[in-house]
Structure formats: structure tokens, C-alpha cells
Amino acid sequence: MNKRITEILGKDSEALLSHTCKTISKDQIHCPGPDFIDRVVSVSDRGPRVLRNMQSVFDHGRLGGTGYLSILPVDQGIEHSGGASFAPNPIYFDPENIVKLAIEAGCNAVASTLGVLGAVSRKYAHKIPFIVKINHNELLSYPNSYDQRLFASVEQAFELGAAAVGATIYFGSLESRRQIEEISQAFETAHSLGMFTVLWCYLRNSEFxxxxxxYHASADLTGQANHLGVTIEADMIKQKQPVNNGGYNAVKFGKTHKDVYDKLTTDNPIDLTRYQVANCYMGRSGLINSGGASGKNDMHQAVLSAVINKRAGGMGLISGRKTFQKPMKEGVEIFNAIQDVFLDDDITIA
Known part of the structure; x- marks a missing residue:
């Protein structure tokens, strides 16, 4: 095993790397791998152009050919404001540097706004796969309603050469049913044009x-958000890793089952994330976790998240502020450390 990975994990190393999942067996999971498109996606209703675009992303970057993904997402200029996002490193106000970071870091793809990717598409669309995020929650309207609204069309993403479209749904929010309808229709159009789909399955409700x-990151509630996401044919699910469980029981709303807590999960983060994978049709739609907000221990948190995702049966990590709010060299180092986890054959599915 890569010695640097165990050094970065420190005291968490043994507990995570030696864990055996006794809840949902790994034999039930459609695990990522070099043949994932042939083994899993090709039996679905996705057309040949969708398969080609998905394969192009799986074949790109340092993780090319492994079935795992490392993606740079940058839509925080809208979601958090340009100042909050880019003041720590102003070079990323320029869209070209966002794409350059993804290329330098060996990412499979770069996910960003229509404006960012459209600004440099003729220079870079053939050099790294694009994922165009078509809806956002902007924070300038006051009071803010926490509502994802369409900023771009699927056709615009297609015209600039995107391999995929991405979107967010705030499951649990008052506007979620409208968002579900909008994004379901958008994903249908994307598939018809040959692009695959990525859904940010976030929860938003003060009652959580x-x-x-x-409980916005509880295993049971995020698992259900994932289950709703794959229902509208999201090919990949982006979700925060669970930090607790029992959201249904605490909120006292909706329906769950005691076996979710007694048999299908434990307190171990790998088992909690395995439950997220299970709700992605047992991994037929790949689970991509985020590495959390930027902080003081970003390298440790990024590698920790990568190990949990891989051992749970996930498909990779999508890492934003931890990487672009630093000098580019440091951002590349964090991406490479994440990728080393997925390249290490000794780190297996639990």
C-alpha cells in the first residue's frame, strides 16, 4: 500500500483500511471497474452516444481506465458568491485557470457553469471532458429562498461540446417537486442528445x-435523496458523505424501517456510505462524494473521504474549494493524493 496514504490518514488508517462491511455485502454492489460501461451501463436504455461520452470521461486523466473518477467542480461563484469563493486565490476569477487546474491535476472532467466553460470551450473542450451545470441557487436575491433555478439549457451545453450536464435538486425543500420535474425533463433531453447526467442530490429543509x-447529511435521508435522483435517470449521483444517521426518526416525518439502522448500517462511515451506494440502485449509478468544505486539514480530509468512498463501493470524489482556494500546485497535490487512493489496488471494497 502507498505509504503516504497511511501517513496522511494517521490514526484513522487502521480502522478504515481494515474494516469489513457486514451490513450490505460487497457482492450485491455493482462495483466500479474498467468494464463498468460494458457490464452495467450498456444493459440500460442509454444510447450509444451516451455510452461513448461516459467512456471518454472514464478514460481521461490519471484515473483513466480504472472505472473511478476525480472531478473538479466550480460553481461556487454563484452558489457562494465570487468573492467568497475566489478571494483566497483570485486567479480563478478567470475561467481558463479553472480548466487548467483540472488538466494539471489529471482530473477525469471539469464541472462548471455555462459561462465558465463557454468562455474557453473552443480551446479546451477537446482536451478535457466538460460537465455543464445547468441550474444554480444564487445568493444575491434577498431574502434568499434556497431554490435551484435554471441558468442554462441542455442545448447550450451540447453546442459547447459538453460530455454531460449536471444539476442540483434540493430534496425536501418546498420547491423540490418543481425542480424534480424540470431536471427530469432536462435529463431526458440530455440523453437524447448523447450526454450523460450528474445530479447533486442535496437536502434543504430547516426541519432537518x-x-x-x-441531519442534512444523515445516511438515511441522503440515501433517499439518492434514490429519488436515480429515479429520474441520473447516471452519477453527487452526495455529501454521511456524518450521522437516524434523520427520519429525529424529524419524525416520512417512512423508514428499523432494519435500516439495525442491519443495513452501523456507525462506521464506510457502512453509512455503503447505504448511500445501495440507494443508487446498488451502484448502477455511480456515487461520487464531496470532500467537504475547505479548512485546515484539507489533505487529510480529502484522502479520508476518498478511502471511505472507495471502500464503500463509490465511484470517486468531486473536490472543489479544497483545491481551487489554494495555489495551483497545492491544489494539484490534493487531487493527486485523492487519485492515489483509487489507483492503489491494496485499498479494496470493504
Whole structure:
């Protein structure tokens, strides 16, 4: 095993790398691998152009040919404001540097806004796969309603040469049903044009914070968000890794089952993330986790998240602020450390 990975993990190394999942067996998971398109996606209703675009992403970058993904997402200029996102490193106000970071880091793809990718598409669309994020929650309207609204069309993404479209749905919010309808229609159009689809399955509801605990990243609630996402044919699900469980029971709303907590999950983060994978049709739609917000221990948190995702049966990591809010060299180092986890054959599915 890569010695640097164990050094970065430190005290978390043994517990994570030696864990055996006794909840949902790895034999039930459609695990990522070099043959994932042939083995899993080709039996679906996705057309040949969708398969080709997905394969182009799987074949790109340092993880090319492994079935795992490392993606740079940058839509925070809208979601968090340009100042909050890029003041720590102003070079990323320029869209070209966003794409350059993804290329330098050996990412499979870069995911960003229509404006960012459209600004440099003729120079870079043939050099790294593009994922165009078509909806956003802008934070300038006051008071903010936390509502994802369409900023771009699927056709615009197609015209600039994108391999895929991405979107966010705030599951649990008052506007979620409209968002589901909008993005379902958008994904249908994307598939008809040969692009695959990536869905950010986020939760947004003040009632998910109760008793002093925030359940927006609980395994049971995020798992259900994933299950709704694959229902509208998201080919890949982007989800925060779970930090707790029992959201249904705490909020006292909706339906769940005691076996979710007694048999299908434990407190181990790998088992909690395995439950997220299970809700992605047992991995037929790949689970891509985020590495969390930027902070003081970004390298450790990024590698930790990568190990949890891989051992749970996930498909990779999507890493934004941890990488672009630093000098480009440091951002590349974090991406490469993440990728080393997925390249290491000794780190297996639990």
C-alpha cells in the first residue's frame, strides 16, 4: 500500500483500511471497474452516444481506465458568491485557470457553469471532458429562498461540446417537486442528445435540524435523496458523505424501517456510505462524494473521504474549494493524493 496514504490518514488508517462491511455485502454492489460501461451501463436504455461520452470521461486523466473518477467542480461563484469563493486565490476569477487546474491535476472532467466553460470551450473542450451545470441557487436575491433555478439549457451545453450536464435538486425543500420535474425533463433531453447526467442530490429543509443536531447529511435521508435522483435517470449521483444517521426518526416525518439502522448500517462511515451506494440502485449509478468544505486539514480530509468512498463501493470524489482556494500546485497535490487512493489496488471494497 502507498505509504503516504497511511501517513496522511494517521490514526484513522487502521480502522478504515481494515474494516469489513457486514451490513450490505460487497457482492450485491455493482462495483466500479474498467468494464463498468460494458457490464452495467450498456444493459440500460442509454444510447450509444451516451455510452461513448461516459467512456471518454472514464478514460481521461490519471484515473483513466480504472472505472473511478476525480472531478473538479466550480460553481461556487454563484452558489457562494465570487468573492467568497475566489478571494483566497483570485486567479480563478478567470475561467481558463479553472480548466487548467483540472488538466494539471489529471482530473477525469471539469464541472462548471455555462459561462465558465463557454468562455474557453473552443480551446479546451477537446482536451478535457466538460460537465455543464445547468441550474444554480444564487445568493444575491434577498431574502434568499434556497431554490435551484435554471441558468442554462441542455442545448447550450451540447453546442459547447459538453460530455454531460449536471444539476442540483434540493430534496425536501418546498420547491423540490418543481425542480424534480424540470431536471427530469432536462435529463431526458440530455440523453437524447448523447450526454450523460450528474445530479447533486442535496437536502434543504430547516426541519432537518432538530434537537441540536443537523441531519442534512444523515445516511438515511441522503440515501433517499439518492434514490429519488436515480429515479429520474441520473447516471452519477453527487452526495455529501454521511456524518450521522437516524434523520427520519429525529424529524419524525416520512417512512423508514428499523432494519435500516439495525442491519443495513452501523456507525462506521464506510457502512453509512455503503447505504448511500445501495440507494443508487446498488451502484448502477455511480456515487461520487464531496470532500467537504475547505479548512485546515484539507489533505487529510480529502484522502479520508476518498478511502471511505472507495471502500464503500463509490465511484470517486468531486473536490472543489479544497483545491481551487489554494495555489495551483497545492491544489494539484490534493487531487493527486485523492487519485492515489483509487489507483492503489491494496485499498479494496470493504
Amino acid at each position: 435540524k432538530t434537537g441540536g443536531t443537523d
